Amino acid sequence: MTERNIGVGLRVLIVDDALFMRGMLKDLFIKGGHEVVGEAADGREAVEQYRRLRPDLVTMDIVMPLVSGIEALTEIRREDPEACVVMCSAMGQEALILEAVRAGARDFIVKPFSEEKVLETARRVAKRV
């Protein structure tokens, strides 16, 4: 059973190759009153899901197999220039973060995540849509 928070929560797509990270983010978003509409484990899947689901927000891991987060971001933004994508990165990926911002990422969060920061970023970024 999925909970619907109509008008309050965001519809979120989580993209990360690590099942553990996806699970953590999913719990975090649901706890924050949002709806996780999809999950993807690589960039190609992310683009496909985005096309189908048109979520309000995407959290995108930068480093992933097959199609990278930045490539997926670029592809998604090409289809939907208004797409709201927040990059998730580890420490020491500054050049990649810069590239992602350049490619149109709305914001970025750095692991380890603080629950508060993720939700705050999601709220702030998505309200511009």
Place this chain on the structure above:
Amino acid sequence: MEQLLAFRLGGELYGLEIAHIQEVVEAPPLYTIPRAPAAMPGALNFHGSILPVLDLAAFLDFAPGKRDARVLVLSPAVAHLALAVTALRGVVPFAPESLLPTREEQARDTCIRAVLTQGREMINLLDLKTLLGRLESL
């Protein structure tokens, strides 16, 4: 001190404040304006603006003669117009308070706003307002 650009019209020495001049253009190609008065030898393409050239000497009825190939493009705030003169002289600094006023009818007939004495020479300051007024009834 202000500056004016001095030039000859026939045998007379005239001047115009630098502030009213946007640029002096070297020998631009001129294109004939259909039905223009004789004192308008053509128009020049000044950075995409079409400016008519007014031959001042001819317009102010000085004896016909040679014309300096250079033209004075007036500042767009003054008018979309370029002036041709008999010969350009050069920049002359002057103190506004040293200008001598002219009589009104002189101003009207010869477009002279004031006179400046420079050693043994006199420079007539061109009255743009009267000049443009006379162009109203082309």
Place this chain on the structure above:
Amino acid sequence: MAIDMSKYRDMFLSESREHLQTMGRLLVELEKSPDDREGLDALFREAHSIKGMAASMGYRATAELGHHLEDFLSGFRAGGAIPPTAIDRVLAGVDLLEGLIDDLSAERPERDVRPFIVGSTGAAPPSAPPAPPPLADEAEAVGPGNGAVTIPVASGEEILKIVIELVSGAVAPAARALLMLRELAAQGEVLDADPNERKLLQGGAVPRLELRLKSWRAPQEIKDLLLAMSDVARVSCVVERVRPATRQSRERTVRVRTGLLDQFINLTGELVTNRYMLQAAYNEGRDQDMRDGLERLTRLITDLHHHVLQVRMMPLASITGRLPRMVRELEQQTGKEVALRIAGEEVELDRSILEALADPLMHMVRNAVDHGIEERGEVLVSASREKDLVLVEVRDNGRGLDAEAIRRKAVGAGLLSPGQALRMAERDLFPLICLPGFSTRAEVSETSGRGVGMDVVKAVTEQFGGTLQIASERGRGTSIQLRLPLSVAIIRLLLVECGGELLALPITRVLRTLELERAEIRSSGRQMVVPLGNELVPLLSLRRMLRQPAKPVAGTIPVVVSEARGRKIALVVDRLVGQREAFVKSLAFPLDRIAGVSGATILGDGRIVFIIDPQGLLDEGTASGGRSGVSP
């Protein structure tokens, strides 16, 4: 605090005029159906908008009157209907508002509105309950009771100086700073930043970001916004002292549909892609790809051009708004019963054409009511597309033009000899009403006699390369047709050579181009003519019209067939050069003082080509055009 509101002034003026036009139209409609609730609501909203705009601009009298009208209307809104006396009063108020807008437009002090407002006490609906504050934002803008208006402090656009310090351990500070710049760009215009975007894209440490932002937002709002972002340690945001504007520019504003702007963005994107494609093809020497790329570029430029012109297009509706009101007033003055029909209001024309057409259109409608309609009748104003032209027509079903009266008047005014007048066919007589000073004093009526005449209608039409046609039938009515180019900025020109000069004619003024053999030319009296169809068309020398030396005719004679005063004329030129599309520049003073020259264009090589208007050349030359004729 000095806020420069002058740049919003023009926008205010044009929008207020639109609101006033709408009010006029609504009032005329309400007069027919006084209990139209929606109409009454709409009218109220219009008054409300004017008040609000005027108040934020600090125009006290205008705001006060707007407020008063709003108050006055709110009573009838509650009652659900508006009586004719109240309509008259609001109409008078609209007139007064128009006067105020004129004052503001001429930078005069606003005229006094107190007499009007004080005079209202008797006219208010006695049965109307006291009006509740009608809209939620009312309380902010307007004080209670007695019509006094409190002017809200206008929040103008200001330049904010912002310094942001990031926390020391921030990850990817350059990326963070970029996001901030982007966020701030959404709140206004980033004037400069240190480090700037280019520097930030190179990455590295960014302890602080300094920038100037031009924005409507209050400093505190910007500060809060930034503090909410990650990794921000401190923010300072202060208003920079506003420098006095160097010169008050009176730029005209246009409203653009956002859809159109999106198309511009898409096109820009495609142009960028195209550039890279061409670059790559060039680098690798791929000729076919170069050709394809260039072809695509041509298409993109055509698209871009088309869209740019779209920005300038406005519907006819933007100038027909005043007509219902004017016809209503004419009805009252003349006691006639006139149904005004407007069709094709959605047809779009270039805004400069529309602006110039507003007064002529009113004049034609006035003429139709005044001189056309007898007791009752219909006036139809319509617009429709005809290929590259727009046909604007004013037609009435009234008495029609009196050819005999025109004949008499033309002879009386010395425009025609009695013999000429007698020989002239009826349809050739009609264009005479467009000659300057044709309407005689006796005929000047209270309504049609003011302002512009048919000569101005014609001049405006021809200024844009358009044509005017008059058709009329006794007892059946009159139709005046203006054929105007869709847009003025770019038109097709016919280039001709004459006396060693290159000249251009708008293609819309060219009926045909011909090469005549000597044998085809005949003489009729002292005039050379050429038979075209079943007409004898007079040959005129363009050289002579331009006061150039004559040239002996050798070989075939190139001729441009055009129209002047509703009749065909054949202009003899030296050479027909060809057609081209050109961006037409209108001429500024003093070039605009030269009759017969309607504009100019600059060719790719920088040459200036002047555009001539055959009609203008003839008008300037001589009343009959005979002097320019080619004599045998």
